[in-house]
Amino acid sequence: MKLAIVGKGGSGKSSVSWLLTKYFQSRNQNVLAIDADYNMDLGHNLGWNESIEIPYFSHSEVDFYQYQELDQSVYYVDMPAREDMKYFSYRPNDPVTEKYIYPIEKGVDLMVAGPVHTDRLYGHRCTHAYMSSLKMYLPLLKKRKEDIVIIDSVAGTDMVSYGMYLGVDAMVVVVEETPNSMGVYRQIKEIADEFMIPVYVVVNKYYQLGKLEHHISPDVILGKIGIDMGLIQYDYTTLTPETLSSVETIVHRLDSYNWDESLQWKRHKIWKERYDTQLEESKKEEYTFVNE
Ligand SMILES: Nc1ncnc2c1ncn2[C@@H]1O[C@H](COP(=O)(O)OP(=O)(O)O)[C@@H](O)[C@H]1O
């Protein structure tokens, strides 16, 4: 399975990404843990720090293009329409994957998108441009069924609406029982529905306030995690039995789904068709201010 962990800032995305990674590791599965947030919390939670040098995936553009045998005249937006895109591979690793992963623990490989530096403040490219190669890499990454890819995301809807997760099996929204956190879930779901990306919920820091089921259908809730000091210290051995039982429930639910992995690249193709149609439409109109 290839899962993007999304949700409101502070809801617990990096903690849940860590917890799932550790759980799959404890089941002797291999995990590719992709830290796609600029603050690199998942990497840190897994014991990585900046003194351990790994090339950041946001700098992978040259390698990406070389592997694809494309020159820079080909834009990312045009890639989904091409028939000659090459698949990447995790275990065995293609050269790009091999270069950008670091074996942080037995069974866990870490990939880090990287931080934001001041060059972006003065650069001529939008910050999203640094994420383009990852956006294309995700749907093109092949792996064995038993291996897991977990992607820890930037907070909120920004990366979701950028289309970063068109190429995953499912998005897991980490939700707290607050109106704002549930609001972010609704926004993410609206975008996901547009592309039929399955969306599930992990309730985190669960206090049993009782309002949750009014806002989120119980069928999509994979499990609920209470307050746990082990999720502050990132020490798997100190997690409470309740947390361990919750993560087991969550993973058993995930195990029971059978996603069609060909949809990952297909969604990009659908996006491209819609994008081209919109572009043609927009050429017929005069520029209008953004209003809705
Ligand atoms: N279930 C939990 N119990 C106690 N603390 C938690 C729990 N989940 C997350 N935290 C803490 O909440 C803070 C925010 O969590 P984090 O995973 O970094 O959120 P996000 O990645 O969504 O911004 C961190 O300090 C983390 O240790």
Ligand SMILES: [Mg+2]
């Ligand atoms: Mg985080």
